[in-house]
Amino acid sequence: MTDRRARRHEATRREILDAAWRLARERGLTGWSLREVAAEVGMRAPSLYGYFRSKEAIYDAMFAEGSAQLLALADAVPREADPVDLLRAAAREFVDFCVADPPRYQLLFLRVVPGFAPSPASYALAEEVLERLRAILALAGVTSERAVDLWTALVTGLATQQVSNDPDGTRWSDLVDHAVDMFLASELATPR
Amino acid sequence: MTDRRARRHEATRREILDAAWRLARERGLTGWSLREVAAEVGMRAPSLYGYFRSKEAIYDAMFAEGSAQLLALADAVPREADPVDLLRAAAREFVDFCVADPPRYQLLFLRVVPGFAPSPASYALAEEVLERLRAILALAGVTSERAVDLWTALVTGLATQQVSNDPDGTRWSDLVDHAVDMFLASELATPR
DNA sequence: GAGGTTGACCTAACGCTGTTAGGTGTACGC
DNA sequence: GCGTACACCTAACAGCGTTAGGTCAACCTC
Structure with a gap:
């Protein structure tokens, strides 16, 4: 049996992360x-340092967690559908993911926290998300690096506008299907 | 003659803003x-409060200034060119504007500063920028509100990716012309 | 079961932040 | 030349992330 102590420690870490x-x-x-955060879990601030080496370490754990959630979402994308439907679904899920939790989105994709940069371990997770994206786009016949970059710009642009300028509406979310069609019309026409 | 005092006051405000x-x-x-900031202009921090009511007021003045600069850029867009060239130039200038000064870009378009929201006066400037954008897009035959929203998502998406993920390169800037072509092919094909 | 160790948590404090209160001297308008 | 208004100062506040050092209980070993 793994230490009861270690399990309790992990549980407290979770509690702190949830509070954050x-x-x-x-x-x-x-x-x-x-x-x-400490008050939220019934402690004083210095006690948190037994669980995270700094506030930045908490941000880092949050970054890793958000990336893992997005990774799970990418793995849940159905593989058998029509390519157009596939990309539409993927884009819509991504934008919904961002809108559902704006701070998570800002942490993952905007460089919003003053000193923060993800640790190599956490960044590796984010890279893996990008890898899954490449795989999904490839299923639809989109393979060039430029096209992938254009895709990321397009969907993160939609998400940013939605979150920043119409957080409670659907002004940009509603454009996702149209944007995907535009993208595919352009990229599949010149398959190179 | 307007008060020498008032002029000196304005000059010091400028100095503070430049330092910021x-x-x-x-x-x-x-x-x-x-x-x-105070040290930069040879003062102590509390003295700044004679020029700005708070740190947020400094951010607000910066926001207004950045918006004015972008407004000037919009007004300098040549009116007689081919619509495609026009939009290409406009998009390129916008992305360059963002890349040239990332903090300015983050202040204007990302909601990065914790408590900050622009004052009504400053926000009006930003709205005017959007108005100029609408006018430029209309010159190219793009008039629907949805198309304008898609444009803003596209160009801010390119700018965000460029600034966040390749600040010293041109990985996304190089996609601007291609993105504009994609946008126009889609929007002008279905003009309604 | 007693003893020693380890870890969970605490208080106190440091240097930093934005901001306010209150004081001093000087440059200006009359 | 005088009185005022302004530019600037120091001292201080509460809050921040963080470190040092201490207390007490839970666990492991004998």
């Missing part, structure tokens, strides 16, 4: 303090 | 303190 997510959603990605 | 921009470019949009 909760506060980030309530007050904005950078709108919370360690003292608040 | 300089520090933002050096250390990131939110990576500077009032004490640093």
Whole structure:
């Protein structure tokens, strides 16, 4: 049996992370303090340092977690559909993923936290997400690196506009299918 | 003659604003303190409050200034060219504008500063930028609100990816012409 | 079961942040 | 030349992330 101690430790880590997510959603990605997180789990701020080496380490764990969630989403994309439907679904799921949790989106894709950059381990997860994206696009016949870059610009652009300028509406989400059609018309016409 | 005092006051405001921009470019949009700005202009932090009501007011003045610069850029777009060339030039200038000064871009288009939202006066400037954009797109025959939204998503997406993921290269800037062609092929084919 | 160790948590404190209060001297308008 | 208004200062506040050092209970070993 793995140490009861170790399990308890992991559970407390989880509790801290959950509290951080909760506060980030309530007050904005950078709108919370360690003292608040500590209060949320019934501790004082310095005690958190037994679980995370710094506030940045908490952001890093959140980054890894968000990436893992997106990775799971990418793996759940159905493989047997029509390529157009496939990409439409993928784009829509991505934008919904972003809109559903704006702080998570900002942490993963915008460089919003002042000193923060993901650790190599966490960044590797983000790279793997990109790898899955490449695979999905390849299923639809889109393989060039330029096309992948254009895709990321397009879908993150839609997500950014939606989150920043119409957080409670669907003004840009509604454009996703149209944008995918535009993209595919252009990329599949000149397959190179 | 307008008060020498008033002129001197305005000059000091400028000096403070320039120092804030300089520090933002050096250390990131939110990576500077009032004490640093004050030191830069030979004062102590509390003295800045004679010129700006808060740090947020400095951000607001920066927001207004950035918007004015973008407005000037929009007004400089040549009106007599071929519509495709026009939009290509406009998109390229926009992305270059963003890449040239990432903190300015983040201030104007990402919601990066924790508590900050532009004042109504500053926001009006940003709205005017959008108005100019609509006019430019109309020159090329693009008039629907959905098409304008798709345009903003596309060009801000390119800019975001460029600034966030390849700040010193041209990986996404190089896609601007291609993206504009893709956009126009789609929007002009179905003109309604 | 007693003893020693380890780890969970605490208080106190550091240097930093934006901001306010209150004081001093000087440059200006009359 | 005088009185005022302004430019700037120091001191201080509460809050921030973080470190140092201490206390107490839970666990492992005998």
